[in-house]
Amino acid sequence: MAPREDSETGRFGYAHPKVVSVVDRHRPPMARIPPYASQFKYIDLSFPFDNVLHVVLNRPPVNAVNEEYWLEYGAAFDRIAEDPTVRVVVLSSALKKAFSAGLDLSSDILAPRPQLDTARHALRTRTHIRDFQHAIAAPARAPQPVIAAVHGVAFGLALDALGAVDVRFAAADAAFSIKEVDVGLAPDIGTLARLPRLVGNVSLLHELALTGRVFGAQDALRLGLVSRVVHGSRDDVVSAALELACEIARKSPVAVVGVKRFISHALDHSTEDALEYQATWTAFALQSKDLIESAAAVRRKQTISYDDLAAPMKHDKAKL
Known part of the structure; x- marks a missing residue:
């Protein structure tokens, strides 16, 4: 699907005024759309700068994840991994108030399955969960570094996805939650497989995962989940991420x-x-x-x- 026009922020739902002043000489005359972008319904792809691919999540109203969405997410990053013109990826959301609200609880992901005996049902469910984990882990498999620019709500499955990227920036308005405990689950798609090795405050990680409480950008910085808090919201954090991406793209x-x-x-x-x-x-x-x-x-x-x-x-x- 071609990137959608957003009247508030310009094409592709983001603006980057800060980047222009720093790396404008690297910007092509018009953002280039990779030929495989049309394969994806909920993910917009463009090259706002040479060798920098912007991956924009775009499933209104809050980027809630159903099965079609997570399959597409994994397929998109696996395709990006094969593109030698991509040197750095920036991951963000097109939506004004959310990076992702997590799992779409109204989807058929949690729908009852046809009756099977317990062992067969469990084995099939395990395969389904492993496929889900594999898709969300696609950025970690990609050879290119992936920089996430997070703003607004980032709940549940959003944390699973963020654990599989390489650099995480948060806007000052970002609100995170390891939410699964509130729906009767322990996070199983990546959060608690990756974050214990990535963050510097495992005590705080326990606290947040056991309570499901919402925490802000400064707590995310204290945890070690993000490396930078950017003053402002979506446009500001995307600008900062693109600026870093352009710097990295100039390296070997x-x-x-x-x-x-x-x-x-x-x-x-x-x-x-x-x-x-x-x-x-x-x-x-x-x-x-x-x-x-x-x-x-x-x-x-x-x-x-x-x-x-x-x-x-x-x-x-x-x-x-």
Whole structure:
């Protein structure tokens, strides 16, 4: 679906006046729409700057997530992962008052299933939950860093999604809640699998997950959920995220992918395993022309433009 026009904020439902003054020279004459954008109903995609893809969640009124939505979310990020022209992704909401209100409780996700014996029903349910987890984790699998710009309400499943991105900024008006306990569940799609390793205050994480209480941007900063609180609301936090994305997009994409992989791998492995992995990665990264060109540019005090990464090889599965 093509991005929708928003009369309040301009095309694609966001504005970025702060970015223009800092990185205007990197902006193409018009935002480019990737050819695969039309495949998605609830997600708008555009390149507001070279190599920076803006992913905008757009399911009014509050970006509540039903099954069609989470399947599309996973498919969109898996497709983005294959696009070598994307070096950084910014994730935000088109809606004025919400990033996402979480699970759509009116959808058929919680609908009763046909009668089966307990074991068969549980096994099928487990497969469904794993598919759900896989879709929400798609940003973590992508090689590109993903920066979330959060404003307004971010409840329940929104926290699952935020745990799978790399950088999180919050607008001052952001309101978070690990809400699942209030509907009789423990968060199972990603929040409590990722956040205990990501945040710096596990005591506060326990408090918030056990009570489901709403907490603001400053508490999110204290928790370690976000790295920056941006004064203002949607436009301001999106501007800050795009500005950071433009800065990262000017770096060597080989180095950027390496940084993301190193941090992700280290979170799940011992120090010695991480060093072994990094030595193997760096053995090939040292062969990159980016390293030689970067060193030359530093000596000459020049800026440099790097080539995109190569597109992944496509295989005809019918022949396999």
